[in-house]
Amino acid sequence: MEKILDSILPWIQSNSRVLDLACGDGSLLEKIQKVRQINGYGLEIDEKSIIECIGKGINVIEQDLDTGLSNFADNCFDSIIICEALQEMRHPNLLLSEMLRVGRECIITFPNFGHWSARCQLFFLGKMPVTRQLSYQWYETPNIHFFTYRDFKMLCEAQNIRILHYYCIAEAYPDVYLKKIFPNLFTQTAVFHLSL
Amino acid sequence: MVTKIVSNPPDTSNLGEIQAEVVHITEPLELLSGQRLLDHVLCVETYGQLNKNKSNAVLICHALTGSHHAAGWHAGDKKPGWWDSIIGPGKSIDTEQFFVVSPSNIGTCHGSTGPLSINPKTNSAWGPNFPKLHISDWTASQRMLMDHYKIKCWAAVVGGSLGGMQAMHWSVAYPSRLLSAIVIASAMKLSAQNIAFNEIARRAIKEDPDFLKGYYHENKKKPLKGLALARMIGHVTYLSDLSMAEKFGRELRNGDFLDEKSESVEFKIESYLNYQGDKFAYEFDANSYILLTKMLDYFDLALEYNNEPSTAFELASCKFLVLTFSSDWRFPPERSREITKALITAGRDVTHAEISSSQGHDAFLLPNSRYQKIFSTFLQRIASNVNY
Known part of the structure; x- marks a missing residue:
């Protein structure tokens, strides 16, 4: 969480309007708010998380992201964030284009399914990977679309989405060093900053 | 006639007796x-x-x-x-x-x-x-x-x-x-549908012969029937199909479908609505009801x-x-x-x-x-x- 916050903070301007999709308990928005004076809102569907947001004084809107963002006007946010949740969406590509319609810029973080530990589990053990980033068994996982760092870059190219910045998070060794040479193999969490 | 005296309110409310x-x-x-x-x-x-x-x-x-x-x-x-x-x-x-x-x-x-x-x-x-x-x-x-x-x-x-x-x-x-x-x-x-329900309620009141264009008070009358009907219409719109099904279903209050001699079969929902309507008509004022429903209709932020x-x-x-x-x-x-x-x-x-x-x-x-x-x-x- 700290790494993600550090990487995305430079991309968020003070006094800007920020929408955090699947904002969870609101702690990311709360942390951004502490550093930058933002007009922030979170969308969330989990009842317990919504209560936690209210307790923190975070603006939270109960909304199912699979129903889209049609209730938001074009370009009504400066930044739209979706942290570790795009892989849980029914139509990630449609949500991504909705995000780019509603926000000037988008920040997306996701677990990289192409990480070597996931590949090894699938290749050598022949079983669906369970890693720190992908911590669920296949039968209970909320993640319904697995994709890699490379997959996501290809989607951006195909949809003519501009990648303003990206950042690869890897905490273990030797990943920290090797992520620069082989990002798709050594990135645990990928962070992208996009616009149209 | 048995009078029910409720002296001790249930524990759920600790505010106790209140005076306006x-x-x-x-x-x-x-x-x-x-x-x-x-x-x-x-x-x-x-x-x-x-x-x-x-x-x-x-x-x-x-x-x-x-x-x-x-x-x-x-x-x-x-x-x-x-x-x-x-x-x-x-x-x-x-x-x-x-x-x-x-x-x-x-x-x-x-x-x-x-x-x-x-x-x-x-x-x-x-x-x-x-x-x-x-x-x-x-x-x-x-x-x-x-x-x-x-x-x-x-x-x-x-x-x-x-x-x-x-x-x-x-x-x-x-x-x-x-x-x-x-x-x-x-x-x-309000939506058009909402205004429509309010107008039906107002018309029910105004068509009551005892309404007397609103001057019922001076004539010692009260448009009870019209006001009750207005409330019954309103009440239906405050409930949902499901809540009415859960609470009343098709249960009968009086009569029996199988009894051929039974002249009037009354569903529970009918007696409930009639009771609510009549109770409201005694407690509420018809001119107020018209005034307030109009106020609702006019509101447009x-x-x-x-x-x-x-x-x-x-x-x-x-x-x-x-x-x-x-x-x-x-x-x-x-x-x-x-x-x-x-x-x-x-x-x-x-x-x-x-x-x-x-x-x-x-x-x-x-x-x-x-x-x-x-x-x-x-x-x-x-x-x-x-x-x-």
């Missing part, structure tokens, strides 16, 4: 219609204690047929106030933390100035000649009541349905005088702002909580989503939740653990910002 006070407001009230009330009275109930800084006050805005009796018990009553599940010690609107002010607004028939009061110019009851009212007249009167208690800023202005409209109007009309607005099962304006609600909300500065119920078809979730959309466009602080419930529009009056939890968590947060 009558507040005489001597400041003239200029109404939107152009008419003026030189003075007026408001029947008010208060719960809890006002703190030294007078910063912990919460205004309760009642709905169409509500009154000042929102919580606690009146001597001899079988039921507590209409929002007793929400207001009280340790409840969502916690009377141990907040000073709760609950008035009956002008135009109603529970003791505040309204069609049953005496018009000083004619020395007889206002009846059908009571001035046309708008929501802004209610909030203006509530603002005078606020001054009566020397309250500078409400910690929260709270209301469901028509009450939510008042809370929204407060946020726009008196932005510096509230910290938060809680808008429940409400809308920024964005009308003065080029029909752009976000422009209206740009004037507001308080925090908002918008709540809606899944099975409410009189003020459906879509209406609340429109409120929240306008608030977000205006950059206002807003929290929005859709409570799953089968109870229809009435859900905002009924206990529901998620509803109560969100309500209390939001108000706890407000309480932590209140300067004690």
